[in-house]
Amino acid sequence: MDDTNKRCLVCEDKSNGRNFGAQTCESCKAYFRRNAHRFEEYECKNDNKCTVSLLTRTFCRACRLKKCFDVGMREDWIMSDSERNARKLRLKKRQKLEENDTKNDCSQQSYDSLSDSSSNSDLSIKSLSNDKSNSLVVYKNLENNLFNDDNDCDLSEFLIFSVPKSITDYNNCFNEKEFSYLNELLSATQHLQRNFIPIVTTESTNLETIFTFILNKGESDMSKMITVCNNLRAFKTISDDNQICLLKIGLLQMILLRSIDIYDKHTNSWCAFKDNESMKINLEFWKWSNKTYIYSLYEQYYENTFTAWDGDPIIIDMLMVILLFNPNRNNLTDKVVVKLQRNIYVYLLRRYLTIKYQSEIEAKKRLLVLMKSLKIVENLGLIQATNYINHRNQPQSDLKLMNEVCSI
CATH class of the missing domain: 1.10.565.10 (Retinoid X Receptor)
Known part of the structure; x- marks a missing residue:
């Protein structure tokens, strides 16, 4: 899960994660978002044979964009302005909900109690119920809540025994x-x-x-x-x-x-x-x-x-x-x-x-x-x-x- 050593598939700069379907840096992410629809407009003066690297990525727009598509970036995953604005509104609303409802913040979950639950790294049923002080999240009536046909399933039905450790960053956060x-x-x-x-x-x-x-x-x-x-x-x-x-x-x-x-x-x-x-x-x-x-x-x-x-x-x-x-x-x-x-x-x-x-x-x-x-x-x-x-x-x-x- 650690992305710190991963490189952009387009220019080999440090990657910030998967963007539009491929592992890329922030620069190539922004470049693709702005220019994906212009693929037919750009022409390469070197017969599409330019090398795209951290140092040369700005030299040829056509080859950089072509490589974006070649490594798996998808134009249909780019959000429109209205979609981006709607997402920003959802994020603001979500942040306000979290600030006003910290008592229900369940981000402090841990899986540590499972480390000794069984041999050969297999989880056991016993580990789901014995240790109430440091345990796996257990879902109440899991199949009835998540796998039924009721579209109005209430997620408040999830039963959480404990919240020992908070999530502070994306890297190194899994035990x-x-x-x-x-x-x-x-x-x-x-x-x-x-x-x-x-x-x-x-x-x-x-x-x-x-x-x-x-x-x-x-x-x-x-x-x-x-x-x-x-x-x-x-x-x-x-x-x-x-x-x-x-x-x-x-x-x-x-x-x-x-x-x-x-x-x-x-x-x-x-x-x-x-x-x-x-x-x-x-x-x-x-x-x-x-x-x-x-x-x-x-x-x-x-x-x-x-x-x-x-x-x-x-x-x-x-x-x-x-x-x-x-x-x-x-x-x-x-x-x-x-x-x-x-x-x-x-x-x-x-x-x-x-x-x-x-x-x-x-x-x-x-x-x-x-x-x-x-x-x-x-x-x-x-x-x-x-x-x-x-x-x-x-x-x-x-x-x-x-x-x-x-x-x-």
Whole structure:
């Protein structure tokens, strides 16, 4: 979590975090925000071969902007003036709320009591209840509050046992146990991250072509998701039968969750890439195929998630694991263990949000929105799996994982 040694992917200056989808410095962040829409206006006199570094970044506007796009910065994540003003108003309102309600400030959370909770760095159920003086945040009726269909869920229902340590800065604020879990997750998902923007090689309106591409990409992505799962200690400690229960439908839902990373809200389309091929797919194709209900779920998911997600891949990584550890999977026997793991990652997500935004109020608000998004993705996954099974002419031998995962 320590960004002090990270460098800007554009000019190699000291990075101040992820901006518009890529690790950059404050200067390149500001440059991209001001000039992203001018890409066609700038011309390089050196055939787009200029070196962009801390010393030369101001020499060629075209090459600097091109490199911004190359490393993954996204123009559609730039807020308009009205959006920025609205955000400033929200920040002022939030600060006033925090000043007037310090007694409810929950930023003093700690995970230290978990350090000795079990062997092999695994958390135990006992650690959630024994030590009331220095304990993990425990959510009262977690599933009823965060995973239900009630959009008016009251976050005041969260039960907090203690608030031992205050968060003073973003760096070095996770203790050893928390960092262990987060570091493991980031290592497990490293192969899913991309530092480039795929160039569209195909754009089709033919439904059969689109469906074939999506199914083949889904089959490929499922293999990558399995690799993530196998790199998580908590997943490997579960029996083989229970692992299969979690992966059925779960893999498909994880892929649907991550689709937001390739979604462009301005064109309402995906830029889906597989190997060396990249296809632009307009979400309207679900309407063309008479599946308006699926289109509506995608629309609801993206609209609900876009602002709360804030373009942060770490948030998506944690949501993906929360989605994996679903204690309500069919035929699951280790429900208590799975439920515990889900609660742990929900806790880590809330800690991460609190640290990132330096506000418990903001963290609560975003956490609630993100949990609602998971519910949408769960429903979408079940519908897509049923749709695949019911409409395939025969099991396709080259889609073995898809066939297995969607067989509810």
